[in-house]
Amino acid sequence: MRELAGIAALLAGLWPAAADAGFRTPESLVRNVYAHYGDGAPELSNGLPRDAASARQFFDPSLRRAWSAPRVEPYDFLVQSPNWKLGPVAIAVVRRQYDKTYVAANFDNRGRMVTLNFVLVNGPEGWLITDVESPHDSLRMFLEQFRK
Numbered sequence: 001m002r003e004l005a006g007i008a009a010l011l012a013g014l015w016p017a018a019a020d021a022g023f024r025t026p027e028s029l030v031r032n033v034y035a036h037y038g039d040g041a042p043e044l045s046n047g048l049p050r051d052a053a054s055a056r057q058f059f060d061p062s063l064r065r066a067w068s069a070p071r072v073e074p075y076d077f078l079v080q081s082p083n084w085k086l087g088p089v090a091i092a093v094v095r096r097q098y099d100k101t102y103v104a105a106n107f108d109n110r111g112r113m114v115t116l117n118f119v120l121v122n123g124p125e126g127w128l129i130t131d132v133e134s135p136h137d138s139l140r141m142f143l144e145q146f147r148k
Helices: 002-014 027-038 053-060 061-068 139-145
Strands: 090-097 100-109 112-123 126-133
Touching: 027 090, 027 100, 027 112, 027 126, 053 061, 053 112, 061 126, 061 139, 126 139
Parallel strands: none
Antiparallel strands: 090 100, 100 112, 112 126
């Protein structure tokens, strides 16, 4: 019996964990996005990383490649500016519709109010971003427009 438990533990350690991607709640996902826009440690102050690991953790499969693809952008879509000094971020679930949940993020960035709506899906990997909507654009359209 012990041998079976040991083998099961070994296999569980080799199996990709759901914690490697996604989050447990819609609010925690958005909160973790904005944790990368602080004034603290350098790894948490440069905006959401554009690497494959971050793309896998935060975005659904249809958006991962676009997020980490090389491009030249005039600003960071997630803060609507090329630089930032964010005030407190207010996060609220505003709508649950079929398989999607819409979460509003409101914050002050250097004296300018920003409102973004995160469109999230919950799957086997946890909660992931499928799009982000600003009053004038969406993250998908923005990334497509500025790809190299």
